[in-house]
Amino acid sequence: MEKAVKKKATKASLSAVAIMKAYKKHLLTEGSQPKSVFVFMEHLNEEEEEFYKYFSSFEAIDAELWKSFAERTIKAIKSDKAYNGYGAREKMLAFLFTLVEVLKKDRSYVKLTFKRPDKPELVPAWLRDFKKEFDAFSMEVIEEGIGSEEIVKRPILSERYYDGLWLQILFIISFWLKDTSKGFERTDAAIEKSANLSFELMGRGPLDLMLDFGKFLYQNR
Amino acid sequence: MKDEQTSIPTSKVQRATRFLKTGAKVGGNYLKHYGKKMFDSELSRDQLDNDNAADIYDSLSELKGSALKIAQMLSMDKNVLPTAYQDKFAMSQYSAPPLSYPLVVQTFRKYLGKTPDDLFETFTKNAVNAASIGQVHKATLDGKTLAVKIQYPGVADSISSDLKIVRPIASRMFKIGTAELEQYIGEVESKLIEETDYSLELKRSMEITGLCGHLEGIKFPTYYPELSSDRILVMDWINGLHIKEWLATNPSQEQKNEIGQRLWDFYDFQIHSLKQVHADPHPGNFMITDDNKLGIIDFGCVKEIPEDFYEQYFKLMKDDVLNPDYNLKDLFFELGFLSDKDTEKEKAFYLEIFTEMIELLGRPFRSKTFDFGDDTYFKQIFEVGDRVSKMKEIRNSKTARGNRHGLYINRTYFGLYNLLNELKAEVITS
Numbered sequence: 001m002e003k004a005v006k007k008k009a010t011k012a013s014l015s016a017v018a019i020m021k022a023y024k025k026h027l028l029t030e031g032s033q034p035k036s037v038f039v040f041m042e043h044l045n046e047e048e049e050e051f052y053k054y055f056s057s058f059e060a061i062d063a064e065l066w067k068s069f070a071e072r073t074i075k076a077i078k079s080d081k082a083y084n085g086y087g088a089r090e091k092m093l094a095f096l097f098t099l100v101e102v103l104k105k106d107r108s109y110v111k112l113t114f115k116r117p118d119k120p121e122l123v124p125a126w127l128r129d130f131k132k133e134f135d136a137f138s139m140e141v142i143e144e145g146i147g148s149e150e151i152v153k154r155p156i157l158s159e160r161y162y163d164g165l166w167l168q169i170l171f172i173i174s175f176w177l178k179d180t181s182k183g184f185e186r187t188d189a190a191i192e193k194s195a196n197l198s199f200e201l202m203g204r205g206p207l208d209l210m211l212d213f214g215k216f217l218y219q220n221r
Numbered sequence: 222m223k224d225e226q227t228s229i230p231t232s233k234v235q236r237a238t239r240f241l242k243t244g245a246k247v248g249g250n251y252l253k254h255y256g257k258k259m260f261d262s263e264l265s266r267d268q269l270d271n272d273n274a275a276d277i278y279d280s281l282s283e284l285k286g287s288a289l290k291i292a293q294m295l296s297m298d299k300n301v302l303p304t305a306y307q308d309k310f311a312m313s314q315y316s317a318p319p320l321s322y323p324l325v326v327q328t329f330r331k332y333l334g335k336t337p338d339d340l341f342e343t344f345t346k347n348a349v350n351a352a353s354i355g356q357v358h359k360a361t362l363d364g365k366t367l368a369v370k371i372q373y374p375g376v377a378d379s380i381s382s383d384l385k386i387v388r389p390i391a392s393r394m395f396k397i398g399t400a401e402l403e404q405y406i407g408e409v410e411s412k413l414i415e416e417t418d419y420s421l422e423l424k425r426s427m428e429i430t431g432l433c434g435h436l437e438g439i440k441f442p443t444y445y446p447e448l449s450s451d452r453i454l455v456m457d458w459i460n461g462l463h464i465k466e467w468l469a470t471n472p473s474q475e476q477k478n479e480i481g482q483r484l485w486d487f488y489d490f491q492i493h494s495l496k497q498v499h500a501d502p503h504p505g506n507f508m509i510t511d512d513n514k515l516g517i518i519d520f521g522c523v524k525e526i527p528e529d530f531y532e533q534y535f536k537l538m539k540d541d542v543l544n545p546d547y548n549l550k551d552l553f554f555e556l557g558f559l560s561d562k563d564t565e566k567e568k569a570f571y572l573e574i575f576t577e578m579i580e581l582l583g584r585p586f587r588s589k590t591f592d593f594g595d596d597t598y599f600k601q602i603f604e605v606g607d608r609v610s611k612m613k614e615i616r617n618s619k620t621a622r623g624n625r626h627g628l629y630i631n632r633t634y635f636g637l638y639n640l641l642n643e644l645k646a647e648v649i650t651s
Contacts, residue, residue: 090322
């Protein structure tokens with residue numbers, strides 16, 4: 001009997017994708033994580049250790065799912081013909097618009113898992129891989145922006161630009177989750193306005209003139 | 222008249238700066254709000270709304286003196302305020318920065334499932350024109366040049382909430398009861414919301430241009446429903462000069478009269494035969510093509526004229542209303558210019574004022590031809606308007622006078638008179 005069960009299980013040997021799918025389904029139908037990995041795997045007629053082949057915890061599944069959102073977004077924008085002609089600002093805008101489209105397919109899941117960290121400098125474990133992907137993307141965009149002089153290199157500050165863009169993406173996701181407008185049009189407006197502002201700030205502008213003037217006053221007092 | 226005119230913010234730029242100022246202040250209020258909120262999460266939105274309300278109020282008070290006055294006089298009551306709002310909301314959009322190309326692509330993906338590059342042979346990455354609530358790109362397809370109008374996201378959504386902030390101020394500012402204000406704001410709100418519905422605009426454009434197709438010397442663009450949606454509208458690109466530019470080429474008086482006549486006939490046909498009218502005679506919506514045709518675009522704001530209102534309103538324009546034995550009083554009651562609540566003294570006062578205005582504003586209808594180039598006529602209109610708006614009886618009156626349907630009809634005629642005056646055209650009016 002025991003042998004039979006085991007045989008059946010190996011036959012349907014679970015892939016990482018299947019575990020992720022089952023986990024997501026549980027989360028969405030029950031509204032919370034399974035009680036334990038044991039209970040979860042028992043529902044799947046599986047041994048607990050099968051789970052650990054792929055993931056160390058449920059949070060690790062969340063991290064993987066979030067990472068896939070970023071990966072899908074980047075893949076989608078880079079496959080668009082127009083993308084290569086874009087400047088830095090437009091590339092970031094394309095990322096944000098597309099990300100929201102990607103997240104839209106999993107809005108309920110995003111709503112359940114996305115909790116804005118209390119302290120922005122703390123990145124919860126499930127969001128870490130997503131952040132890594134996004135940071136890599138935004139650093140690429142920033143570098144390109146600096147190359148095209150769309151973005152100004154400033155001492156100390158310019159190494160932290162990507163932190164600003166990270167806060168912006170957190171803002172946009174939570175704005176979108178609260179958005180009640182038809183087709184999430186307000187989110188589109190929020191993305192457009194916030195990205196325009198951040199690129200204005202990173203570009204040459206009053207900030208530099210103010211610093212320059214301040215420096216002048218300091219030196220000539 | 223000169224002084225009057227300089228005080229009226231007619232040009233887009235002037236009006237835009239006025240509202241830019243308000244926009245900047247309101248934006249500042251939001252920043253202030255979120256700034257405070259960082260330290261005090263208990264802070265309510267009330268403070269923010271109050272701050273906004275005060276700044277919008279300031280800006281509207283400025284308008285009160287100029288644009289509002291004309292509108293006021295034209296609708297023959299003190300409730301034209303909504304027209305000022307409408308301008309305000311239309312103008313506040315002019316200050317919006319252009320949509321980025323990724324957002325244009327996003328809008329296409331969302332509503333048509335394809336990118337502009339998939340749909341058109343060429344498509345300008347930057348907008349070539351700002352429309353009141355969106356922007357226009359130029360595209361080509363199958364040898365045709367097209368105008369592609371794209372709406373700013375979130376406009377439709379914000380209209381009602383914007384009007385909600387403005388309502389209480391309006392009622393305080395103009396000392397009008399809420400119920401009376403409501404029917405006017407309601408009228409404006411419904412028109413504004415209609416303007417954000419490009420599918421409706423497409424339907425109406427095709428319908429009206431179809432019905433007006435027989436009018437001579439007028440050119441309408443062809444519309445492309447298969448490329449349009451709720452937020453995207455595609456039509457032929459019309460090449461031509463705007464009226465100001467055309468006038469700079471020194472056309473002859475005959476040519477000016479001809480264009481003026483086409484304009485008049487276009488409106489006459491819509492109002493009297495179709496009973497629905499292009500209610501936005503803004504100079505930007507008219508073009509004169511190389512072969513001297515009048516090109517007409519933008520059917521975003523269309524007023525349908527109810528039958529009973531039509532009957533009453535156009536009685537005012539007839540010859541016989543000014544005969545001493547005509548019972549104008551009853552007609553004024555029907556149109557809501559006079560109310561049962563008025564005292565005998567008030568009735569006499571308003572009867573006199575409205576009679577004077579009807580004589581003046583209906584004058585083009587009471588002769589065979591009318592010379593709109595006659596500046597003394599316009600001067601007279603401004604003078605009467607100025608005098609009436611300064612009367613304390615008018616300023617302190619708590620009753621709304623007039624009919625909400627009149628709002629857009631008056632606006633249409635006012636715009637039409639102005640265009641014809643600019644053209645200095647003499648027109649056969651009846």
